Amino acid sequence: MVRALPWLGALLTASGAALAAPSPPPTRKDDVVETLHGEAVADPYRWLEDEASPEVQAWTAAQTAYARAVLDPLPGRDALAKRLWELYEIGSLGTPAARPHGRGKARAWRYFYTRREGKQNQPVLYTRDGVNGADRVLIDVNALAADGTRALDWWVPSEDGALVAYGISADGSEESVLHVKDAVTGAALPDTIDRTRACSLAWLPDGRGFYYTRYPAKGSVPDSEAQYHRQVFLHRLGTPVAHDRPVFGAGRDLKDWPSVTLSPKGRFLVIEVSQGWSKSEVYLIDRQAPGHVLPIATGEQALFDLAELTDDALYLRTNAGAPRYRLYRVPLSGPLKQPPARAAWHELIPEGPQTLQQATLIGTHWAALFLEDAASRVRFFDRQGHPAGELALPALGTVTGMSGHPEGDELFVSFMSFSSPTMVLRQVLARGLAPAQAAPPPEIWRAIATPLAPDAFEVTRDQATSKDGTVVPLFVVRRRGLARDADTPTVLYGYGGFNANITPVWTPSIVPFLERGGVYVQAVLRGGGEYGEAWHQAGMGPHKQNVFNDYIAAAEHLVDTHVTSARRLAIMGRSNGGLLVGAALTQRPALFRAAISGVPLLDMLRYHHFRIAQLWIPEYGDPDDGEAFRWLRAYSPYHNVRAGVGYPAVMFSTAASDTRVDPLHARKMTALLQGATASHLPILLRLETQAGHGMGKPLGKVIEQLVDEWSFLDSQIGRR
Secondary structure (H helix, E strand, O other): OOOOOOOOOOOEOOOOOOOEOOOOOOOOOOOOEEEEOOEEEEOOOHHHHOOOOHHHHHHHHHHHHHHHHHHOOOOOHHHHHHHHHHHHOOOEEOOOEEEEEOOHHHOEEEEEEEEEOOOOOOOEEEEEEOOOOOOEEEEOHHHHOOOOOEEEEEEEEOOOOOEEEEEEEEOOOOOOEEEEEEOOOOOEEEEEEOOOOOOOEEEOOOOOEEEEEEOOOOOOOOHHHOOOOOEEEEEEOOOOHHHOEEEEOOOOOOOOEEEEEEOOOOOEEEEEEEOOOOOEEEEEEEOOOOOOOEEEEOOOOOOEEEEEEOOOEEEEEEOOOOOOOEEEEEEOOOOOOOOOOHHHOEEEEOOOOOEEEEEEEEOOEEEEEEEEOOEEEEEEEEOOOOEEEEOOOOOOOEEEEEEEOOOOOEEEEEEEEOOEEEEEEEEEOOOOOOOOOOOOOOEEEEEOOOOOOOOOEEEEEEEEEOOOOOEEEEEEEEEOOOOOOOOOOEEEEOOOOOOOOOOOOOOHHHHHHHHOOOEEEEEOOEOEOOOOHHHHHOOOHHHOHHHHHHHHHHHHHHHHOOOOOHHHEEEEEEOHHHHHHHHHHHHOHHHOOEEEEEOOOOOOOOHHHOOOHHHHHHHHOOOOOHHHHHHHHHHOHHHOOOOOOOOOEEEEEEEOOOOOOOOHHHHHHHHHHHHHOOOOOOEEEEEEOOOOOOOOOOHHHHHHHHHHHHHHHHHHHOOO
């Protein structure tokens, strides 16, 4: 508990009313106005952008004290923490990756997967020989920091499973340092490479090196560009990093995001280049004919994803001419000095009514992951693209991972739903499975025990109608048998952007709320990828307001159908979803009682100047462009706050080490809303130290934040 502060005032409470904090700490307001594209734009809290300023640090400390003074006295925090620990201690489980090792009759399979158990802060990477062999700990980052602030960001086994390259970062920064470890002995190799954030890595067939992506050395580019200019290099084990040969990326747009894949025998290197979330390109290097970078798919406003690469073909999933995607086979033969003609591409899986998310080659079959109305289906095809059955999934839910090996016969599928945590299913695909023959039921390879009764919750589908008539699907989760009542506390979650899919997943943080009689609603908004690229593009750039309209329509529907009422309705979102919450509460403040806006973007006229935000210009638009400025200005939450309006209670949560979204957004919006609102409901800033955007966050910090967020929501929308 923090000591009493002179500016705080008393916390007000009354029967049937939420706690309120009338006197947040004072904030200096500057008269900053600049003319942008002919419009005078005020920015009174620009001084809060400078996180290194002692004044900003003092202001942040005062806001933290204010938030703690509001949050710490809230009832039920200890009981909530206890229940959340019970739910999170069941652990987590990753999708196995298989690698063949040995030859002939001595050939066997080695498996790699992550698992977190009990109070472990971070998942541990395990390996085992044989599908049912004994697990061995390979990488345990929990041993590196007692407070759990070291994270295993990514890992890639060599093609024979003998070595693993992996990245470790500190404090949630995602700024990975690459390491290499022997998968048999556990010995660390001397090779270390920094600046390998979100590294893409492809091992050479002999395991003596790898292609990988890296960011510029400090001082080689301006500081403002240090998180861009991602390039491809070749590293030979045991050689100095300074000798690594650049392969691809020099001179290209600083926002290009290349990734690499190598064919099994090492002849073909494929480089995929993402340019936002609606466009990508594919290049190929024939290592037998060096010096030529062949464009396979370039210059089109479409996505091309490498589904598989063999020694004689590459397989592309694309939405070019097919918004819900299709799969092509592109042949590779002879000395390649020219790219294969488009006429030689062969369509294996045509576009259908379901959205094709992923295709994985396993022996003689393809396993194809589809989304049908925002829920997963896995269907099988033979090598020629003929249907060959479907995987039986346990329930309405989500496949969160799918893996196999072209030389194997096993498919691993990680599955979860709103009411069940991860289970890993294993399906053996018999060679020569007839097209009409149904696949046998999968086995459960490993599963996390469900901490709930099987029928504790019920999930129903609902629909709202957006402003332009678009149908907005909703997943509604409630305790089984809970009667419909407009007095029911309800939380509406959304995201709506970056082609991301919002589907039914195990979310332990919502369980205590549901157990106490709350309703959780997940909206499937435009801007996501659930219904293909047309759905995505309908919620990006100049059409971003559609996403906010969809979300507001979902809230109105919940009120109109008496699922809840405005005084019992809260909204919640993170990152792009934090922007969604900010736009909704500024556009329709009376529709919600409370809001959680996590690691949000809120100043959409200056967002592109900070962290890695230039990467998001293809999604949002460039504020320096006059046309884009107009649509960004129209919804930018920071620029649409009105003095004297009664805003909902809001918690802005952010993190000091966030290398994606700068905490300045939350600081500026907190100050602005505190000075503008007429509701006397609390506007809080929650700043987490030694944490970032969310990836790799220690479990203890996760629980602490959830206790703050859900007790805050309960204080506002909970029944009294």
